[in-house]
Amino acid sequence: METPILRKPVEDRYSIGHKFWTDHTGDPSYEWAYKTFDGHHPGSDFYMPEGSLVLAAFPGVVVRRDWHTGMGNVLGIRNGNIVAIYGHLTGFTVGLGMVVSAGEKVAESGNTGKATMSGRPHLHFELRNITKPTLKEMVFGPEFGKPIMCWKDAYTYVVNNANTAKTWRLLALRYLGDKERWKEIKKTNHKLGIEKETHTLPDGVEVVIPNYK
Ligand SMILES: [Zn+2]
Known part of the structure; x- marks a missing residue:
């Protein structure tokens, strides 16, 4: 993109x-x-x-x-x-x-x-x-008519469970607007080996959040 x-x-x-x-x-x-x-x-x-x-x-x-x-x-x-x-x-x-x-x-x-x-x-x-x-x-601040200079296609979220327990489902809701799309985030982060969508992700783990499709 x-x-x-x-x-x-x-x-x-x-x-x-x-x-x-x-x-x-x-x-x-x-x-x-x-x-x-x-x-x-x-x-x-x-x-x-x-x-x-x-x-x-x-x-x-x-x-x-x-x-x-x-x-x-x-x-x-x-x-x-x-x-x-x-x-x-x-x-x-x-x-x-x-x-x-x-x-x-x-x-x-x-x-x-x-x-x-x-x-x-x-x-x-x-x-x-x-x-x-x-x-x-x-x-x-906005600069209309110009490319957004600090934009990145994907970014890395470092898990912090202090306020709410982070699961694949919660991250899907927060970043894709739909908790049912958790498999997209899991797939991008398959190396973490966390299978269950309701499993609390360990604090400090880096999760790559893919862009919308
Ligand atoms: Zn205002």
Whole structure:
């Protein structure tokens, strides 16, 4: 697969009203939300009316479709080691595990979660390089119209069972959006000799996560 080109996740007429890494240090209305990011805005906000088109910024597989207190309805799309997060949505038009192409409609924008902090409906668009060790280090600013420089087709996940026991099934759900696709991850890592899909993978083991197909 070739390095994906990042495209705007909205129609051309909308632009960024609240930039990536804007500093809100000491601002009590943002303090709780951006704590993980030392007071910085971890994404880019496109101000637009509720129900506006949200388009895939690059092709990938839907790995997240859930509710988050701050981001409301949130969608996550993965390609290799990059995950794009789309927040404050009104509704979704794609499901977990679905493969989407660049520019495809994936959701409708909205004002869900704590979007109202900014006083107007918007799309919160966030890019994460999941090879980084912490969420603060994962987020990076978008450069639309250019290839995503830190993109890798596959990446290595080092097993850490601290929060949840990692199994082939759990990794398939997290990275392919479908726990039934665990055999794809097992096959890529057959050398580990772990057969059972519900077996907890040993801490510290390196698992190669293949890209979506
Ligand atoms: Zn935002």
